[in-house]
Amino acid sequence: MSTNERHVPVMLGRCLDLLAPALREPGATVVDCTLGLGGHSEAMLSEFPDVRLVGLDRDPAALGLAGERLARFGDRATLVHAVYDELPEVLERLGVPRVQGVLFDLGVSSMQLDEAERGFAYSRDAPLDMRMDQSRGVGAAEVLNTYPPGELVRILRAYGEEKQARRIVSAIVREREKEPFAGSARLVELIREALPQAAKRTGGNPAKRTFQALRIEVNGELAVLERALPAAVAALAVGGRIAVLSYHSLEDRLVKQVLAAGATSTAPPGLPVVPERYQPRLRLLTRGAELPAEEEVAENRRAAPARLRGAERIREEP
Numbered sequence: 001m002s003t004n005e006r007h008v009p010v011m012l013g014r015c016l017d018l019l020a021p022a023l024r025e026p027g028a029t030v031v032d033c034t035l036g037l038g039g040h041s042e043a044m045l046s047e048f049p050d051v052r053l054v055g056l057d058r059d060p061a062a063l064g065l066a067g068e069r070l071a072r073f074g075d076r077a078t079l080v081h082a083v084y085d086e087l088p089e090v091l092e093r094l095g096v097p098r099v100q101g102v103l104f105d106l107g108v109s110s111m112q113l114d115e116a117e118r119g120f121a122y123s124r125d126a127p128l129d130m131r132m133d134q135s136r137g138v139g140a141a142e143v144l145n146t147y148p149p150g151e152l153v154r155i156l157r158a159y160g161e162e163k164q165a166r167r168i169v170s171a172i173v174r175e176r177e178k179e180p181f182a183g184s185a186r187l188v189e190l191i192r193e194a195l196p197q198a199a200k201r202t203g204g205n206p207a208k209r210t211f212q213a214l215r216i217e218v219n220g221e222l223a224v225l226e227r228a229l230p231a232a233v234a235a236l237a238v239g240g241r242i243a244v245l246s247y248h249s250l251e252d253r254l255v256k257q258v259l260a261a262g263a264t265s266t267a268p269p270g271l272p273v274v275p276e277r278y279q280p281r282l283r284l285l286t287r288g289a290e291l292p293a294e295e296e297v298a299e300n301r302r303a304a305p306a307r308l309r310g311a312e313r314i315r316e317e318p
């Protein structure tokens with residue numbers, strides 16, 4: 001299967017529309033912070049023939065596949081193995097002080113989900129790994145087998161919004177004392193058994209929230225995003241635009257906060273004239289979060305949870 005068949009870029013038309021005015025500027029550079037299989041990147045390079053693209057991904061496998069897909073654009077595309085909060089260092093190394101566009105398409109790629117041995121999917125038995133970059137950090141099995149129970153409860157609640165966290169963690173702790181966890185099927189089965197009937201009737205597979213929580217913990221996803229968003233806004237030239245696609249409420253909340261903070265005046269109340277230094281740096285381009293059209297969701301199930309927000313940089317730092 002070719003890379004374009006394996007992944008349909010989510011809300012592609014709308015992402016391009018949001019970024020377009022900035023990417024039509026002569027000499028524009030856009031950063032795709034989540035290159036994945038290069039679907040959005042390929043479209044940006046095709047649609048804006050003068051744009052230069054910097055593509056980041058922490059997953060070396062994604063960089064390999066995207067590299068093949070984008071090879072025909074030659075040196076217009078520079079792909080870098082990096083976690084996206086390293087954006088300022090990457091741009092400095094490349095000698096690009098400011099950029100005209102930044103795109104984040106958060107979460108895991110369809111390739112990561114489809115390759116059972118990466119351990120992201122709860123629907124098939126596989127080693128519990130879930131690292132986007134398997135060359136660093138610890139996998140999900142180690143988290144399950146070694147974290148103190150209180151810490152596991154916190155993770156399941158905060159990152160999985162799992163109401164039954166305590167019940168699930170008690171079962172995990174009982175089981176891991178018998179034998180450490182290695183594969184996903186045993187965890188899925190245990191969650192199924194631990195949950196009361198009522199909790200199983202809502203929200204799809206009962207293991208979904210626990211898997212999301214483990215994935216976020218293993219990859220430090222929210223902490224990285226919290227650092228990366230302000231860094232991305234800071235990297236934008238005036239007139240530059242940012243678009244962010246999130247797939248769960250925790251990500252979307254962070255995105256909303258950072259963009260809203262940038263679009264709000266920081267002036268103390270009651271000033272008759274607001275000095276330049278207090279004025280907003282961003283103008284919001286989306287009203288709330290935009291959702292994918294029904295037709296897109298019907299064709300691509302993975303688009304269903306997507307939330308898109310965008311903003312334009314309108315002012316330099318004071």
Ligand SMILES: C[S@@+](CC[C@H](N)C(=O)[O-])C[C@H]1O[C@@H](n2cnc3c(N)ncnc32)[C@H](O)[C@@H]1O
Pocket residue numbers: 007008009010033034035036037038039040041056057058059062082083084085105106107108109110132224
């Ligand atoms: C949803 S996919 C992107 C798909 C891409 N837009 C496309 O059209 O093919 C998200 C990608 O971001 C990468 N990723 C997730 N978090 C990252 C981070 N903190 N730093 C760098 N890459 C990250 C994942 O490895 C994955 O390949």
